[in-house]
Amino acid sequence: MLRNRNRGDNLNSLTRRNFAFALSAAGLLAGCSKAPQKIRLALNWKPEPEFGGYYAAPYQKHGLDVEILPGGAGTPTVQMIGAGSAEFGIVSGDELIIARSRGNDVLGLFAVFQHDPLSIMAHASRKAASLADVFKGGTVGLQRGLAYARMLEKKYGFGKVKIVPSPGGDVTAFLHDPMFAQQCYLTAEPLIAKKQGADVQVFRIADEGYDPYTAMMATSGEYLRKNPQTVAAMVAAVREGMRSYLDDPKPVNEKMNALNPSMPLDVFAGASEAQRALVETDETSKNGLGSMTKERWDAIISQLKDLGDIPAVVPAEECFRNL
Helix, strand or coil, X not given: CCCCCCCCCCCCCCCHHHHHHHHHHHHHHHHHCCCCEEEEEECCCCCCHHHHHHHHCCCHHHCEEEEEECCCCCCCHHHHHHHCCCCEEEECHHHHHHHHHCCCCEEXXXXXECCCCEEEEEEHHHCCCCHHHHCCCCEEECCCCCHHHHHHHHHHCCCCCEEECCCCXXXXXXXXXCCEEEEEECCCHHHXXXXXXXXXXXXXXXXHCCCCCEEEEEEEHHHHHHCHHHXXXXXXXXXXXXXXXXXXXXXXXHHHHXXXXXXXXXXXXXXXXXXXXXXXXXXXXXHCCCCCCHHHXXXXXXXXXXXXXXXXXXXXXXXXCCC
């Protein structure tokens, strides 16, 4: 059950000065705390390179004992955060906005992907000039309930293609049918398909104008209000972890591969390199890894309102905090 929105206070009483103090206090707590604080971080997918920074984070240095809970298709991380079954969870920006519109006081803290890697991959033999051509025939596997799918249906129409459920990380159908296209992550399924001999063409959804923050760590407003030092420590640890992973992904890739052997280690290596441009941008070079802007949140909120996913505009400043 979704937690009700908290009577409109939405952390307005907490200033940036409070958070700056909390961040410095977190470092002191890490040094003097008798035992690391136990925390649960729920992933929304299996261990893959998008989560490298979370696995590389030096949690104990910041006074935290973090249990990372692997996920899979449909893992309800937003609901887990709202219900308190995990203190932190990985969500997408559009998912968070919809949850807030329904009364779940959840907010983003650290966005790994500054640009969404969600894509549609097709066989290069089709010689599609654009994503519009992909929807002119054949079969497309995608998660029709997602907002991006409704955006594409509104833009291109699905009348000429057969839409089937997304196969997730499985590329079997794709490999056996040259007219099959599927929803994918730029940093995962295309690399797996190429490794098995497919000639892949990838069309990014972000290039169609729909570009929410993703692989984003979030928490509940209630937890942030009650535990500002813990939240500040968690963000600091993840930011260090992301920097460490970008600089040397190999040891963490080996760790994640042991947890998720379905992705070969060389694909881990290729994906960690492919995602770099989505993680480090001009914006993060100025404001730090994981940082977000009100303008980007405003844009996706407006799109969700136009698509009918939310009944009214959700204030962007309520959706995230840069710590």
